[in-house]
Structure formats: C-alpha cells, structure tokens
Amino acid sequence: MTRTRWFAVHAELSPRARSLLGFLSFVLPILIWCVVSYVPAVWHPLVLITDPGSVDYFQPDMRVDRATFAQETADAKAQGRDLPQGVAANPIYLPAPDEVLRAFYTAFTTPPESRDSPWLHQSLWHSIQVIFWGFVISSIFGVPLGILCGTYSPISRLTEPFIEFFRYLPAPAFGALAVAILGIYDGPKIAVIVIGTFFQQVLIIANTTRKLDGALVEAALTLGTKNLQLLSRVVIPGILPDLYRDQRILLGWAWTYLIVAELIGTTTGITWFITQQARYQHFPNVYAAIFMIGIIGLGTDIVLAQLGKRFFPWDRTAKA
Amino acid sequence: MNAQKTLPSYLEQSDEVRARFDRLKSRDVILKVKALGKTFETRKGETVALKGIEFETHRREFLCIVGPSGCGKSTLIRILAGLETQTTGEVLLEGKPVRGPGRDRGMVFQGYTLFPWLTVKRNVMFGLEVNNAGRLEAERQALQWLQLIGLEKFADAYPHQLSGGMKQRVAIARALANQPRILLMDEPFGALDAQTRARMQAYLLEIWRKIDITIVFITHDLDEAIYLADRVLVLKPHPGEVQELIEVPVPRPRQMGQFISEEFLATKARLEELIYSSEAETEEGDEPYPVMMRLAEAGDNVE
Numbered sequence: 001m002t003r004t005r006w007f008a009v010h011a012e013l014s015p016r017a018r019s020l021l022g023f024l025s026f027v028l029p030i031l032i033w034c035v036v037s038y039v040p041a042v043w044h045p046l047v048l049i050t051d052p053g054s055v056d057y058f059q060p061d062m063r064v065d066r067a068t069f070a071q072e073t074a075d076a077k078a079q080g081r082d083l084p085q086g087v088a089a090n091p092i093y094l095p096a097p098d099e100v101l102r103a104f105y106t107a108f109t110t111p112p113e114s115r116d117s118p119w120l121h122q123s124l125w126h127s128i129q130v131i132f133w134g135f136v137i138s139s140i141f142g143v144p145l146g147i148l149c150g151t152y153s154p155i156s157r158l159t160e161p162f163i164e165f166f167r168y169l170p171a172p173a174f175g176a177l178a179v180a181i182l183g184i185y186d187g188p189k190i191a192v193i194v195i196g197t198f199f200q201q202v203l204i205i206a207n208t209t210r211k212l213d214g215a216l217v218e219a220a221l222t223l224g225t226k227n228l229q230l231l232s233r234v235v236i237p238g239i240l241p242d243l244y245r246d247q248r249i250l251l252g253w254a255w256t257y258l259i260v261a262e263l264i265g266t267t268t269g270i271t272w273f274i275t276q277q278a279r280y281q282h283f284p285n286v287y288a289a290i291f292m293i294g295i296i297g298l299g300t301d302i303v304l305a306q307l308g309k310r311f312f313p314w315d316r317t318a319k320a
Numbered sequence: 321m322n323a324q325k326t327l328p329s330y331l332e333q334s335d336e337v338r339a340r341f342d343r344l345k346s347r348d349v350i351l352k353v354k355a356l357g358k359t360f361e362t363r364k365g366e367t368v369a370l371k372g373i374e375f376e377t378h379r380r381e382f383l384c385i386v387g388p389s390g391c392g393k394s395t396l397i398r399i400l401a402g403l404e405t406q407t408t409g410e411v412l413l414e415g416k417p418v419r420g421p422g423r424d425r426g427m428v429f430q431g432y433t434l435f436p437w438l439t440v441k442r443n444v445m446f447g448l449e450v451n452n453a454g455r456l457e458a459e460r461q462a463l464q465w466l467q468l469i470g471l472e473k474f475a476d477a478y479p480h481q482l483s484g485g486m487k488q489r490v491a492i493a494r495a496l497a498n499q500p501r502i503l504l505m506d507e508p509f510g511a512l513d514a515q516t517r518a519r520m521q522a523y524l525l526e527i528w529r530k531i532d533i534t535i536v537f538i539t540h541d542l543d544e545a546i547y548l549a550d551r552v553l554v555l556k557p558h559p560g561e562v563q564e565l566i567e568v569p570v571p572r573p574r575q576m577g578q579f580i581s582e583e584f585l586a587t588k589a590r591l592e593e594l595i596y597s598s599e600a601e602t603e604e605g606d607e608p609y610p611v612m613m614r615l616a617e618a619g620d621n622v623e
C-alpha cells in the first residue's frame with residue numbers, strides 16, 4: 001500500500017480522507033464543547049446549589065462562585081449548622097450540547113412569550129426574506145455593472161475609483177439614514193444589506209470578468225463577432241461559472257450583515273428572537289438560533305454548489 | 321560525417337514545378353501587403369517590430385512565414401487578422417484595405433482557443449451563428465466539417481475532453497466553417513508532440529487541397545515550412561524585414577519521404593543559412609551571451 005502524503009503542497013486526498021477530515025472539522029469543536037460541559041474537572045468555575053442548607057441567601061438552582069461556596073461551607077461547618085449542597089457548574093451563558101440540541105426542537109414548539117409576537121419559524125422566514133431581497137436588489141445592479149466594468153475600460157475608470165472608496169464605508173453606519181428615508185420596517189434593513197453587498201460585488205465581478213482569457217475574445221473577433229454579441233456570446237458565457245462562484249461567496253457576506261441590519265428600526269427576524277431569548281436568559285435557545293443561521297447558510301451554499309455542477313458541465317475548476 | 325554530395329541550388333526547379341508556379345502566379349492576388357510597418361511604444365522607448373514588409377499571396381497559395389524568435393511573425397499575422405493596427409503601410413484583401421477583424425480572414429492560434437462552454441459542434445457553428453446563418457443550416461454545415469476532420473463522434477463533447485491535436489482540428493474547422501477567403505495560422509501545431517504534429521500537417525494539406533482557401537502559416541520549424549508551403553517568406557529581426565521569398569522546389573503532392581530529397585535539403589540549407597546568419601547578427605548586436613558560472617560539482621563524463 002502506498003502511503004498518502006497528506007502534507008505535500010496541494011496534496012490530492014482520497015475521497016475517504018476528504019470526508020473523514022470534513023467530518024472531523026465538525027466533530028472536534030463539538031468534542032471540546034462536550035469536554036468543557038460534561039467533565040466537572042474542566043473549567044466549571046461555579047457551583048449550582050441543590051440544597052441551600054443553613055445559608056440564608058442561597059437558593060436552589062442558584063449559581064455561586066466556587067470560592068464563596070467553599071467559604072460558606074466552612075463557616076457552616078465551624079458553627080455546626082446544616083451544610084449547603086451543590087454541584088460544579090458552568091456559567092449560564094454556556095449551556096451543554098444536549099440542552100442546545102433539545103432547544104433546536106423546543107424553540108420551534110414553544111409559543112412566543114406574548115401572543116402577537118412571531119414564532120421562531122416566522123422570525124427565521126422573515127430574516128430569509130430580508131436577505132433574499134437585499135441580495136437580489138444588489139445583484140440586479142451589481143452584476144451587470146461589474147461585467148461592464150470588467151469589459152470596457154472607460155466604464156471601469158469612471159466608476160471603480162469611487163466604488164473602491166465607498167466600500168470602505170461601513171454599511172451599518174448608514175442605518176440611521178436608511179431609517180430616515182425608508183421608515184422603520186424592512187426597507188432600511190434591506191438597504192443595509194444592499195450597501196454592504198453591492199460595492200464589493202461590482203469590484204469582484206469586474207475582476208472576474210477581466211480574468212477572461214483574451215485569446216477567446218480575439219478568436220471570436222476573427223470569426224466575425226461584433227460589439228454586443230461579443231458580450232452576450234463570449235464574455236458572459238466565458239465568466240459564468242466564476243460569476244456563479246462569486247455570487248455564492250457574496251451571498252455568504254450578505255448573511256453576515258443580517259444581524260446588524262435587523263437591529264435597525266424595529267428589531268425583527270431571527271435577531272429579534274435572539275435578543276428576546278437572551279433577555280429571558282434562555283441561552284440554549286440563543287445558541288440554537290445562531291447555529292440555525294449557520295446551518296441555513298451552509299446548506300444553501302452546498303445546494304448552490306451542487307446546482308453549479310449541473311449548470312456548468314464544462315467547468316474544470318469546479319471541485320467537490 | 322561523410323563527405324557530402326553537393327546539393328543542387330534551391331533556385332533550380334523542375335519543369336513541372338516551374339509550370340505550377342507559373343499557374344499559381346497567374347491566379348488573382350488575394351492578399352497584398354504594402355510597405356507595412358509596426359512600431360510598439362513601450363516604457364523603455366520604441367520597438368520597431370516590422371519595417372517595410374512587402375509581399376503578395378495568390379489565390380489558393382500556401383504561404384509559410386519563418387524567422388527567428390522575436391522577428392515579428394506574430395505581429396505580422398495579427399495585423400493581417402486585424403487584431404493589431406499597423407503604424408505604416410497597408411494590407412489589401414482582394415483589393416480592399418483591411419480594417420479590424422472580420423469573417424473574411426479566419427485565424428487559428430497557437431494556444432487552444434475553443435470556447436470551453438460550447439460543445440465541439442457548437443464551437444464549429446459559432447461563426448455561422450454570429451453571422452446570422454440559421455441554426456439548422458449552421459448545424460448541418462458544422463456536421464459536414466466535423467466529418468471532414470474526422471471528429472463527428474465528438475460532436476457533443478466539450479473541448480476539455482479532447483486531446484491537443486483534436487482541439488486544433490476543431491479550431492481549423494471552426495475557422496473554415498465561416499468560409500473565409502484566407503486562413504491565418506500562427507504556429508498552430510507548436511504545442512503538439514512530433515507524431516501528432518506530422519499527422520496534423522498531412523491533415524492540413526488534405527483540407528487545403530479539397531477547398532478553395534489561401535493559407536498563411538507561421539512556423540519556426542523549417543521542415544514544416546518546406547513540407548507545407550508553396551512559397552516561404554523569410555523574415556529577419558530588429559527590425560522585422562523581408563529577407564527573401566523562396567519558391568519551394570519540392571513537387572506536389574508532398575509526402576514525408578521527400579524530407580530527404582535533394583530539393584528539400586537544398587531549400588532547408590538555404591533557410592538555415594538565412595536564419596542563422598540573422599540570428600548571429602542579433603546575438604552579437606544586443607544580447608551578450610551570458611557567462612555561466614559553475615553552480616554545482618560536475619563530473620567530466622557528459623561530453
């Protein structure tokens with residue numbers, strides 16, 4: 001058997017090794033989380049009171065410092081009073097994996113605290129809509145402009161320096177302005193996602209377009225291709241797989257603007273759910289919601305990647 | 321080496337060959353290049369790539385252009401294709417000056433320039449489609465071309481599934497499907513291995529015999545030039561100028577066996593003489609030969 005050299009530069013891994021490593025990349029962090037949660041000797045800086053004993057300010061389910069607990073126990077022992085009982089515990093903001101796992105289910109089945117506030121799935125759906133419209137509006141303008149910039153130098157010189165400047169302005173900083181113009185509902189949230197995505201989008205797609213092999217354009221020219229046909233028959237099909245990849249990356253960035261966007265005006269969507277649950281100290285729910293965003297994001301990307309392989313059978317750079 | 325038999329002059333032509341050239345030169349002039357010059361402006365100053373190039377090509381002629389590296393062969397053919405504009409002079413195609421690229425001049429490049437997102441058939445259809453031939457008509461013609469180059473089985477394959485030689489055959493079919501007046505080829509077989517290259521040369525001659533096409537073919541392989549060409553245009557570098565236009569005295573139809581015929585060897589000797597003399601000139605002129613240091617311990621057993 002030949003041993004695979006895993007640490008050769010750009011080593012080709014066998015499919016088995018690839019899936020094993022991909023699996024481990026999730027299992028390892030979860031394993032660390034389990035150790036910190038379930039092994040009392042690791043961290044656990046607090047004591048969860050099970051029986052207050054004679055200590056009058058202790059209550060069941062209260063978390064106190066280990067030092068305080070030891071002090072009170074020693075005092076009680078010295079004075080011959082009932083001893084308090086407790087178990088080592090982590091702070092409330094670090095729930096154990098099983099609690100979070102349960103929250104994945106219960107968060108959907110628990111009715112909202114007040115009757116007119118949305119259920120979790122409604123919050124999530126609202127967030128997805130905000131992202132979707134933000135990304136679509138940005139793409140409607142950003143993709144064509146990017147392609148034009150990458151194709152025609154005058155357009156590039158006329159727009160790109162300003163866009164280059166504008167992309168450094170933090171999108172959330174436009175929140176207040178967006179509220180003043182677009183009201184307090186979804187308008188300003190979508191606007192922030194558009195501002196956060198659009199400028200990067202133009203520059204990235206312009207760059208991708210510029211990387212198209214010039215020889216293909218020349219070949220088309222010698223075949224009698226003119227002006228707009230050059231754009232529609234050579235430039236656009238030529239960059240399509242890369243454009244698609246860019247869009248996937250940009251969609252990921254749009255997600256990262258979501259939370260800030262949803263804080264603008266009236267807090268809504270998954271952000272509203274998260275802040276609400278944090279206020280009631282339902283931390284397992286908070287983690288579940290955060291992980292849900294990750295799962296939706298990664299899931300979408302995997303689906304899009306698979307679709308990409310269907311759409312572009314000629315694309316050689318597409319790897320699993 | 322054995323004492324060499326003296327070769328006849330490359331200028332000597334058999335009656336048959338001379339008659340062929342007379343017939344060739346009585347055909348219409350299809351391409352006329354007049355006092356063509358090209359100067360590149362660079363940061364380091366001006367480079368004169370071409371100067372005072374003059375020549376004519378007749379209908380159905382096979383013209384090869386040879387010359388040492390950097391003598392402006394690619395620049396010349398790109399000007400003919402309209403991909404580059406000349407600084408001085410004129411290119412006339414059937415009497416009309418060339419302005420920009422057009423379907424009347426097909427081109428095959430050294431690199432592979434098939435459109436990767438189109439199947440082989442759609443690649444061949446491309447020129448017809450952009451020139452408003454109907455889809456069905458384009459498809460019918462494309463299939464005929466694929467048959468001619470023997471790749472009809474690969475009609476629905478993508479270019480990345482083809483070998484280098486097949487890609488270039490498709491590129492030739494793609495250019496010819498457009499029915500250009502003239503086919504420009506810039507070292508089209510340069511990236512192929514020796515056997516594939518030989519096969520491609522035979523293919524090209526076969527295609528050229530079958531259809532009404534004039535070919536301008538750039539190469540730095542002298543055997544290739546003599547094997548393919550009616551006439552060979554020899555350029556010399558710095559600046560690129562015409563050194564000689566040689567009529568190849570090797571009779572047609574050409575076969576690989578002729579590589580050792582006297583006419584062939586005489587022509588090759590002449591080409592070598594022209595090219596090495598101009599190469600030697602430039603080497604003394606602007607590029608001092610680098611003095612090589614010994615970088616590693618070397619035995620004395622290699623030579």
Ligand SMILES: Nc1ncnc2c1ncn2[C@@H]1O[C@H](COP(=O)(O)OP(=O)(O)OP(=O)(O)O)[C@@H](O)[C@H]1O
Nearest residue numbers: 360362367369388389390391392393394395396540
């Ligand atoms: N775009 C350009 N800008 C500046 N100089 C150029 C440009 N293109 C070519 N040249 C110069 O013109 C000269 C001729 O170049 P060209 O590519 O035509 O040579 P060539 O005969 O095709 O060489 P090779 O056999 O290596 O392909 C060279 O000296 C080259 O440096």
Ligand SMILES: [Mg+2]
Nearest residue numbers: 393394395506
């Ligand atoms: Mg060249």
